[in-house]
Amino acid sequence: MLPRRRWTLTGQVVCLLLCACALDQVLAQIRYSVPEELEHGAFVGNIAEDLGLDVAKLSSRRFRIVSGARKQYLEVNLENGILFVNEKIDREELCEQSLVCFLHLQVVIENPLELYRVEVEILDVNDNAPSFPWSxxxxxxxxxxxxxxxxxxxxxxxxxxxxxxxxxxxxxxxxxxxxxxxxxxxxxxxxxxxxxxxxxxxxxxxxxxxxxxxxxxxxxxxxxxxxxxxxxDANDNVPVFDRSVYRVSLVENAPRGTLVLKLNATDLDEGANGEITYSFSGHAPPKVRELFSVDSHSGEIRVKGIVDYERASVYELYVQAKDKGPSAVAVHCKVLVDILDVNDNAPEVILTSVSTPVQEDAPPGTVIAVISVMDRDSGENGAVDCQIPGNVPFQLHSSFKNYYTLVTSEFLDRESVSEYNISLTARDLGSPPLSTRKTILVQVSDINDNPPRFIQPSYTVYVTENNAPGASICSVTAFDPDSNQNAYLSYSIFDGQIQGMPVSTYVSINSDNGNTYALRSFDYEQLRNFQIRVQAQDAGFPPLSSNVTVNVFVLDQNDNAPVILSPLPRNGSVATEMVPRSVDAGYLVAKITALDADAGQNSRLSYQMLQATDPGLFSVALYTGEIRTIRRFLDKDAIRQRLVILVKDNGQPPLSTTVSIILSVVDSVPESLSDFGDLSLSPQPPSNLALYLIVSLSTVSLIFLVAIIVLAAVKCYKDRDSLGGYALSSLGAACSYCYKVCLTPESAKSDFMFLKPCSPGTPRNNAARGADNLALSSQSRCSSVNNGATTPNEVKLHSLSFLNINLHRHSLSTVYQGHAHTHTQGNYPVHNGTRTRTGFFHNGAGGMKALGSEQEQMETCCACRFCHFALIERERGRKCVCVCVRARARVCVCVFC
Structure with a gap:
């Protein structure tokens, strides 16, 4: 082997840039030429400069080259963009005897995706000397x-x-x-x-x-x-072929033993000199000897090996013939065997891996992969068509010859389909066609495009009061269809206030799992329900969130015992009531009024007699708390009766309280009723309005008392003038008033129960020693707090001095009438279904004058002392207030007067 000259690349590297377009991505072709046998690190070309790429971004854009060769002959330095020899290239090993030899590379750059085709021609160097098979x-x-x-x-x-x-x-x-x-x-x-x-x-x-x-x-x-x-020595005759050149056709992949051609040579000699033998000539290539054989006697050429059109399309066979005589001379002929191509090679699919996974928000036209196909057959047998199924959001586009790009055809949704197995079919046009299938796995990467979703539109939870701090209230759950950190959720509670306090002082939430806890013990009587808003936020960028409303209802426990509102002990002693000895059975002695701060069954009260001086004398209503006489009083009955009443709620377990009351049996009601105030004032539950009213009245009682006296005198004087001479008695005369009071335990305020009209009954006369006589007749209706029972409660007032007041109770139809030694009489008749107000006054001659009338569907109470004919009506907002005119007497005044 001759010494190899040093190859200088200057002027030898040919760079050809051919631009093409595949959708929105620019595909380019670059060609370099380099000699074989270069050492590792030899310069091929500055590929970054030739492609116009920023060298600083090669690494971040994942610049890489992909080759279909068995070895990685070439590599790129990402720091300077230079393409260099990675492994020594032997052209004879890579391309055998092919006249041209190329290394085909695909350059892949991401962010955004760009694809380039690079062809590197391997130039031959004279590193091999000719050699003969034999020396x-x-x-x-x-x-x-x-x-x-x-x-x-x-x-x-x-x-x-x-x-x-x-x-x-x-x-x-x-x-x-x-x-x-x-x-x-x-x-x-x-x-x-x-x-x-x-x-x-x-x-x-x-x-x-x-x-x-x-x-x-x-x-x-x-x-x-x-x-x-x-x-x-000389041989007279030599064999002769009938042709000097033979040409035949043979299909590739013909089975072994297939007859290719039968040669025919003749020799005019006889005997051994005329017997011909056939064989390959000495200069027949070794490859021919491997694929074909010649029968030495018949001259038949048969297939010996595998004939492949893709390796050689024609073979030249040199055959000689000679006889068996002495001094035999060989003659030669040439046989040309044309190989016919058959569709025996299926297409080859080479996938260049690119951007995978692909983001779900990738726009249509995003290149996913570059695919190269090759068919070693020729003609239509080597023409290839590629297809993918139509039910996937991808398309296949042809870019270069035998190169395809797989691109997105629409937006992807990872939450619907997280990955696609795309079946690529490459089919040639041969007959019958051959095909190859390759599956391309495309994974879809997630973006934070879905906010968290709660499994319920709102939550309603119930918490029993008196819970321990730290007790679990509920658990809110949300899910995020995204993946990884985009689906990691954290929970929090929106800032707000509950009864003027930050919501964070009432409840807390576990940010990881949504469990909500109470930070304090709830009291149903103070807080019956409240509302919080819980937010679930993912960890994506930017983060997405949603919120849900949690309605918390506090359930009542029986943690409050009944509270006695009336009768209340006076001056620290047991409450005392006076009962006339002459009353009949069923007489309403007193009424126990109690209140339970709980709700529902926990506040449903019942009353029962716990102790009594004489159990057979009094009874208490189970649900109203009314104490009534069972029989008439006897002379032997004790004049002081002590009763202990048990008031119990309906909770589990029930809570109770007791109240003691002393009943004094008297022959007649004393002039000064120390307990009248207890009767006239209705039960006072813990109410701001009632407390305000009591404090206000007690504060201005003296001033109000004087005002009442003055206003009453002025009013009476005006009324006397308006009646045209009918005289009214002065306030100094004794007057008798009769009105009815009904106390309702269900009311949170101390209001009078207004009376229901009834038919006029026979009046019961009671003498009065005053100067004025005022009579009222009505039927009362008093609803109890528990069972709605009606109980009449009528009282009569007499005055022995300025206003002498007496109390008497009668049955439902009893009408009280007060007679006075005066010249004036006021009468208020009441009729069924309507209320009629008419004023009558004596004119000195015994005549009566109608002062006015009003008929409405209303319930009535009593007449105001100052406006006289104006009725006290719940619907109009007028309420009775008993105001002390003097220390020993009370009158009825509406809140407007």
Missing amino acids: EFNLEITESAAPGSRFPLESAQDLDVGSNSLRSYLLSANQHFVLDIQTRNDGSKFAELVLQSPLDREQQKTHEMVLTAVDGGSPLRSGTAQITVTVL
């Missing part, structure tokens, strides 16, 4: 051979190609032979030895020459072989 050839030629006879010689082989391949043969000087150099169809050369002058065995039996094969490289390389010619 010595022996030829036998009869002395009778005529000048011009040809004798083929074994061909020399040179692995190099082009100008470095075998170019010529040289023969050493001699007197009888010359060389004739011929060229085969594939461009290879072979030599024939031509007899130039007759031979004479008697003068020289052998002739020796040197055959030299020379290539066209620089420097020249050559190989030699020794030729020895033996001269034989």
Whole structure:
């Protein structure tokens, strides 16, 4: 092997940039030419500069080259963009005897995706000298051979190609032979030895020459072989082929033993001199000897190996024939075997891996992969068509010859399909067609395009009061269809206030799992329900969130015992009530009014007699708390009766309280009723309005008392004038008033229960010693807190001095009428279904004058002391207030007066 010259790349590297367009991505082709056998690190080209790329971004854009070769012959330095030799290239190993040799590379750059095709031509260097299969050839030629006879010689082989391949043969000087150099169809050369002058065995039996094969490289390389010619005695006749050149066709992949051709040679001699044998000539290539065989007797040429059109489309066979006589001379013929292509190669699919996974928000037209296909057949057998299914959001576009790009045809949604198995089918146009399928896995990467979703539109939870701090309230759950950190959720509670306090002082939430906890013990009586808003936020960028409302209802526990509102002990002693001895059975002695701060069944109260001086004398209503007489009083009954009433709620377990009351049995009601205030004032539950009213009245009682006296005097004077001479008594005279009070335990305020109209009944007369006489008749209706029972409660007031008040209770139809020794009488008749208000006054002659009337669907109470005819109505907002006019008497005044 001649010394290899140093290859200088300057001026030898050819860079050709061909631009093409595949959708929105620019595909370009670059061609470099480099010699074979370069050492590692040898410069090929600055690929970054030739493509116009920013060298600083090669790494971040994942610049890489993909080759279909078995070895990675070339590589790119990402720091400077230089393409260099990674492994020594042997052209003869890579491309064999092909006239052109290319390394096909695909350059892939991401962000955005760009694809380039690079062809590197491997140039041959003269690193191989021609060589003969044998170092010595022996030829036998009869002395009778005529000048011009040809004798083929074994061909020399040179692995190099082009100008470095075998170019010529040289023969050493001699007197009888010359060389004739011929060229085969594939461009290879072979030599024939031509007899130039007759031979004479008697003068020289052998002739020796040197055959030299020379290539066209620089420097020249050559190989030699020794030729020895033996001269034989004359043979009269030699075999003759019927043709000098034969041409036949053979389909590739023909089975072994297939007959290619039967040669026919004739010899006019007889006997052994006429028997012909066939064989390959000495210069038949070794490859031919591997694929074909010649029958020495019949001359049949048959297939011996696998004939492949893709390796060679034509074969040249050199066959010789000679007889068996002494001094036999061989004759030669050439057989050209054309190989016919059949569709025996399925397309080959080579996938260049690119952007995978692909983001789900990638726009349509995004290149996913570059695919190259190849079919080793020819013509239509080598034409390939590629297809993918139509039910995937991808399309296949042809870019270069036999190159396809797989692109997106629409936006992807990872939450619907996270990956695609795309079946690529490459089918040639042969008959029958052959196809190849390759599955391309495309994974879709997630982006944060979905906010969290709660499994419920809102949450309603119930928490029993008196819970322990830290107790779990509920668990809110949200899910995010995204993946990885885009689906990692954290929970929080929106800032807000509950009863003026930050919501963070009431509840907390576990940010990881959404479990919500109470930070304090809830009290149903203070806080019955509240609302919080919980937010779920993912960890994507930018983060997405959603929120949900949690309604928390506090459930009541029976943690409050009943509270007695009336009767209340006075001055620290037991409450006392007076009962006339003459009352009948069923007389309402007193009413126990209680309140339970709980709700529902926990606040449903029941009353029962726990202790009594005489259990057979009094009874208490189970649900109203009314204490009534069971029978009339007897002389033997104690005048002081002590009752202990148990008030119990309906909770589980029930809570209770007791109240004691002293009942004093008297023959008549004393003039000064120390307990009238207890009766006239309705039960006072813990109410801001009631407390405000009590404090206000107690504060201004003295001022209000004086105002009442003055206003009453002025009013009476005006009324006297308006009646046209009908005189009214002065306030100094004794007056008698009759009105009815009903206390309702269900009301949170101390209001009068307004009366329901009833039919007029026979009045019961009671003498009064005052100057004025005012009569009222009505039927009362009092609803109890629990069972809605109606109980009449009517009282009569007499005054022994300024206003003398007496209390009496009668049955449902009882009408009280007060008679006074005066000249004025006011009467308020009440009729069924309507209320009629009419004022009548004596005019001194006993006549009556109607002052006015009003008929409405209303319930009534009592008449105001100052406006007289104005009724006290719940619907109009007028409420009765009993105001002390003097220390011993009370009058009814509406809140407007």
